[in-house]
Amino acid sequence: MCGIIGIISSEPVAPRLVDALKRLEYRGYDSAGVATVDGGRLARRRAEGKLINLEKVLAADPLPGTVGIGHTRWATHGVPNETNAHPHFVDGVAVVHNGIIENFAELKAALVADGSEFASQTDTEVVAHLLAKHRRAGLPARDAMRAMLGEVRGAYALAVIFEDDPETILAARNGPPLAVGEGTGEMFLGSDAIALSPFTDSVRYLEDGDWAVLSRGSATIFDAKGEEVARPLRRSVGKAFYVDKGNHRHFMQKEIYEQPEVIGHTLGAYVDLTTGRSRVPVGQDLSFSNVRRIAISACGTGFYAGLMGRYFFERYARIACDLDVASEFRYRESPLDDVDLALFVSQSGETADTLASLRYAKEQGLATAAVVNVQESTIARESRYVLPTLAGPEIGVASTKAFTCQLTALAALSVRAGVERGVLDGAAELELTRALAEAPRLVNEALKLEDAVEKLARDMATHRHALFLGRGFSFPIALEGALKLKELSYIHAEGYAAGELKHGPIALIDETMPVVVIAPHDRVFEKTVSNMQEVAARGGKIVLVTDASGAAAKAVGAHSTIVLPDMPEIVAPIAYAVILQMLAYHTAVQMGTDVDQPRNLAKSVTVE
Template sequence: MCGIIGIVSRDPVAERLVDALKRLEYRGYDSAGVATIEDGRLTRLRAEGKLVNLQNKLKAEPRSGTTGIGHTRWATHGAPTEGNAHPHFSGGVGVVHNGIIENFAEIKRELAAEGVSFETQTDTEVVVQLLAKLRKEGLSHRHAMQAMLERVTGAYALAVIFEDLPATIMGARNGPPLAIGAGEGEMFLGSDAIALSPFTDEVRYLEDGDWVVLTGSDAEIMDGEGQPVDRPIIRATGKAHYVDKGNYRHFMQKEIYEQPEVLSHTLGAFVDMTTGRTKMPKGQDLDFSKIRRIALSACGTGYYAALVGRYYFERYARIPCDLDVASEFRYRESPLGDVDLAIFVSQSGETADTLASLRYAKSQGLKTAVVVNVEGSTMAREADVVLPTLAGPEIGVASTKAFTCQLMALASLAVRAGVDRGVVDADEELELTRVLAEAPRLAREAIHTEERIEALSREMATKRHALFLGRGFSFPLAMEGALKLKEISYIHAEGYAAGELKHGPIALIDDTMPVVVIAPHDRSFEKTISNVQEVAARGGEIVLLTDASGAANGPVEGSRCIVLPKMAEILTPIVYAIPLQLLAYHTAIQMGTDVDQPRNLAKSVTVE
């Protein structure tokens, strides 16, 4: 989603605003802009497309202002044009915004009836036009800000500058995150700690309803009632994870290759490797012995991780689980009387639908836990239990290492739950943790399939459709593999349970349809291979992901095999995800798409 940065300083800020926006590129964007106050007047530079276009404009028209705001826009209302790009100006007010103003049409009608002329198609413009109107009516800067916030509804993070208040930025948060940082004689406002990491490693996050007045030396925070409040300082880790591709072609490739390392970090949070016993992460407490039922919810790739998690909890802890897409969970108003724990999965911890679902579960009196990659996120702060994935910042929009770390966290947690409930005895616990400890090594071996997959991707790139099949643990992976392919290569793909093939999808099979089958040599293998035979009989092009036993016992004429090492069933979703990621990655390269920032997508979906 959109990225925001603001700086109040004694030195020129324009170049630093753009540098900070570069750190927010992972959020996804289609235009960018900066505004500064120059000799008592608001000035701005905006550009469609990538930040390099904005940088070129800044080189041609340097700015010397010491207060400014910047923005990367992901279009929701209005096309991704320079005219719709932020910052928006009116009456000496400049605004950047992340989110959606839900009542913008109503406010726009009211302002238009009063003679206000609108220049853009964005919902954001009502904010700047409303502020300009309130200032014209004689309200002070602060009173205008508060009155505007009382009028708008929706999800928003805002940064506001006033032409006649040259050393001040105001910000507000209702939904999307907004953080404050302090430096020597300067203050910062940004969408997350990564944006602020070049300037400070201590941040304070605004809470929903908060708004802030930043000067060069102070941050005055108010709650929704306008009362002063204090927010805790959190030491951020952004500086330790500088956003750099290194020797890799894309962030996505780098993050695929980082999986062996980050899987070991995540495992270490849930397993005491010296004893082989499972544990809760440091500072967290969760006893599964009395839990009757679990509700799981997430969006996108996180939803498929949660689906694997349901298999894990039901298999290894014998706890029945419900699963919902987060965007449906709260609106379905499911009765939760027999649910004792709600688990939510999110890479960013800011996903709007998942956050709303967490809040719904809390309102129903449930204990809540989040599997999350950003421990300072809103979901991490609001949940009862935080289950960290320790993947480090994930910059590529298509999730890779965060997904496999989510699976590792859920697998480890399911074993812990089995121990608590007496379903997994001490010897079984030692065996399962020993198996989980093999994941980093097996992940490295899976990465070694890249050369074979790159060759297959050249043919995949000539197709317009693909089908992914799997059974058991491999069914959620089939859907995740299909999602990865369509996310970054724009090839239409669908994932199905292999047993559902005859219930409709088989009608699509012909000699132009590639079918990717995830089939480790497990208890479902023979049934899956029967489905593969049905595909072969109809001329489908088969790519089989299996192990050496599967390749030896289930060859199908004309199929191409990606052979992975033999492994325990609990590991197959984690390890088999990697060749699926590589297949999507190399197909996207063949297609010439923007791998790290695919069209129409954003890394952190902070609005509904």
Template sequence: MCGIIGIISKEPVADRLIDSLKRLEYRGYDSAGIATLEDGALTRLRAEGKLVNLIEKLKAEPRAGTIGIGHTRWATHGAATEANAHPHRSEHLAIVHNGIIENYRELKAELEADGVTFESQTDTETVAHLVSREIKRGASPKDAVHAVLGRLEGAFSLGFLFDGEENVLIGARRGSPLVVGEGEGEMFLGSDAIALSPFTDRIRYLEEGDFAVLSHHGIEIFDEHGKEVVRPIKQSTGKSFYVDKGNYRHFMQKEIYEQPEVIGHTLGAFVDLTTGRTRLPVGQSLDFSKIRRIALSACGTGFYASLVGRYYFERYARIACDLDVASEFRYRESPLEDVDLALFVSQSGETADTLASLRHAKGEGLTTAAIVNVAESTIAREADAVLPTLAGPEIGVASTKAFTCQLMALAALAVHAGVEKGRISAQDELAFTRTLQEAPRLVNEAIALEGQIETLARRMATRNHALFLGRGFSYPLALEGALKLKEISYIHAEGYAAGELKHGPIALIDETMPVVVVAPHDRSFEKTASNVQEVAARGGEIILFTDAKGAASGIVDNVHTIVMPEMPEILTPIVYAVPLQLLAYHTAIQMGTDVDQPRNLAKSVTVE
């Protein structure tokens, strides 16, 4: 999760930019940089690696500018080099960026046809040149940014610093968070309130599509149409808490909203977004061409992510997979002679049963790999290969962003395995990775359905039980949706493969039983539709998550439908997870439970 900071002041800002970047180190990064105006002219300092390298450069080349931007980067488009480090610049400005510009290739080709030369491999530099071109045509910085924002596809936040403009700093967001803060005669923008907490506790949270123009005199905020709007000032608690809820009611809600950002960063660890080719994370080595069978193991939500992973590996890489709940893996005494890789999934990297399973696999002589969110954890240290999810700290006990990052890691890893096995051609690899890059935008569109889902949650909160149904990729989501609901609302819920409905669960169906159906219009849609009709015939209350084609099919008349964006099948587990999280979240709010710390549960289960 890249970190952004911007300051406009009457005093030198370089040291304070560094101070803020230190507070953003928890987000993860592999390079850093700042840009300031010195006598009206843009200057940059950038460095690979940790902030200490940038600090040493700043000691050697002090900066006295009173306006500037800073950035910590986690490499996505292009390697972790100084040339790819932010800020990037064009003729008229410097820019920092968090997120993914999906259509940057098309925009870059357009600029190159105009004679623009690029210095980096990043998607970010494209935005800088687009804004610069608008300024050349006579636009003001504000109008130039607004014009370019309308051309960008994806989920992102941006900060702009302009040559010769010592009283203008601009920030913009779509699908990735950005806040602005007010001080005494100075203004700030940052990735979150933590970045600004040393300087101000008066924070405004930009809403979806907003952009803000900062000056010494104040902050003007505009919506995506360019209309000036007012966003309320919030009193930040960032000075008291290292990880802050920000403008959200609960950590769980904040973490749901962070998903467009963090799944994009996780994708960048497994795909070179410049070339569109899959890869293993830096420093890791696995030869999938020699892998015949994978043993997957995890607990809780990680187990359901692994179940999706089994579908991914078997469908796209044609590698057979065994799957076990980690608490049973050691005791099943399964023959492991034909297993070439044992893959473990954990958010914390400390889950006792998963760690014990990893040690069992190593004792059997297997190569081990871990998809894990905490790089310094025990599981990460003991696995032969570490495959990181870059979700950042997850405070809510019920996993949200860690789950979707696990799904993204598994999807990209399965495509990489398919390439190495010769099952996926180079052309198809590019098609897959372009599809995966759409995930942040599609997740953002799913989050935009929150109002509709909240209305359904009010009905759900009046029930004592619920069933969740799905087929194929949607079956693990049915299990995960049921788990989320019972974890935080305490409503009893069960997830089933839709084809199992007539093998027992149908006996429970009556007018008091809500049935949540996850059914994108995919290869199994028609069969799931027949199960929905069976539920309707018995008076069950149906909540259907599908796309426009599925909604238009008219499965039954009496159904509450949430229409999801259309997408390729590989993305449905990642994107459809989001409305299920929101349904559980808003149901729990209606029930009055402790959403972030539900009873009897712990974030990391470190005992068996």
């Protein structure tokens, strides 16, 4: 995850910007930079690699100024180098940015046609050019900011300073978090309270759609409609804890809301978002061109990510896949003669059964690859190929952002495999990668449905059993949704392929049984509706999770309906998973269970 910091002070800010960025290193990055405005002049220092390189640059060439912004960058659009490092400058405007500007290509084309010259490969530079264009047209800084926000589409957190407005920082949030900190004669901006903790414990969190104007003594916050709003002042515990909950009640809720940002960073490792071409992560020489069969193994939520990966690889790359629960893989003694790659999925990289399966596969002479969130873990170290999920630290025991990042990585890898095997041509690849690039925004749209999901959870909390149904790409998500509900709320829940309903589970259906149906309007939608009719005929309480087209087309009534935007099939599992995470979370909150540390569970299972 990228990190943002901004400071307005009466003292030089560059050293404090770097100090704050150090507290954001846990989020991961590959370049860093700071910019200040001093005497009506913008200046910046940037460096590829770790912050120590930036410190060396600043030691050799100090940066004056009492107002400034800083950034640590995970590369998404463009390679990790100094040119692509933030802040980006255009005609007296400096910008730092977390997230993905989805429509950057069309905006860039229009700007270039209008005479703009781009210095980097990043999507962020589009923001700087748009702001500069509006300033040249005579708009004040605030009006230029509002105009720009009306033009960009995607998930973003932004901090902006202007050469001709040296006492102000402008900020905006749509997805990735931003916190405003208040000091004595100073104001601060950061990606989280951790970055601000050396300076203040008085923090206001921007909400989605908010944008803010920071001056030396105050912060004015506006909502998406441009109306001034008041956000509550909170006392941060950032000084006491390495990672805090921000303005969220639990770590799990915070991690659910981090998903637009971390999905974007994970996607950047597997797709060149500038060209739309898929790739394997930097430093890995993995090729799928001659892979006949993949053996996938994982535990728990990772297993359901692996099942989704099986769907992806078989659909988009035409590679046959075996899937095993890791605790059974090595005992099943399956013949592995035609397996060319063993793929292991783990958040922690320390799961004992998955590690044992990895070692068994290596003993059988298989090439091994790990989709893993902790790149220094044992599973990562012992695998031939490391395929990272850039979810950052996940504190809640029930996996959320790690799961959706696993789905993102596996989906992008399947596209790369399809290209290498000649299954997908360039046009098909571009269509799929553009669809995946929409994932951060679509997840953000799913998060906006939290109030409706919370209302549904209040009813779910009155039941002791639940069924989850899905077909095709929705089947693994149904399994994961049931697992989340039972993990957090201790309600007995089971996930089934919708077509299996009549082969047993239908015996459980009555008016007291909630049945959650995951049914985007895809190629199997009509068949899923038929299963819904079977539930309705027996009085079951249908909870339908669908899209706008599905809500319009369904031919059977539902007790409750959650409607997401229409979206491409490859990205739907990622967005729909978020709805089920929120359902499990709010049901558990209603029931008073320990959301972050459910009973009997551990974050990383390191014994068999």
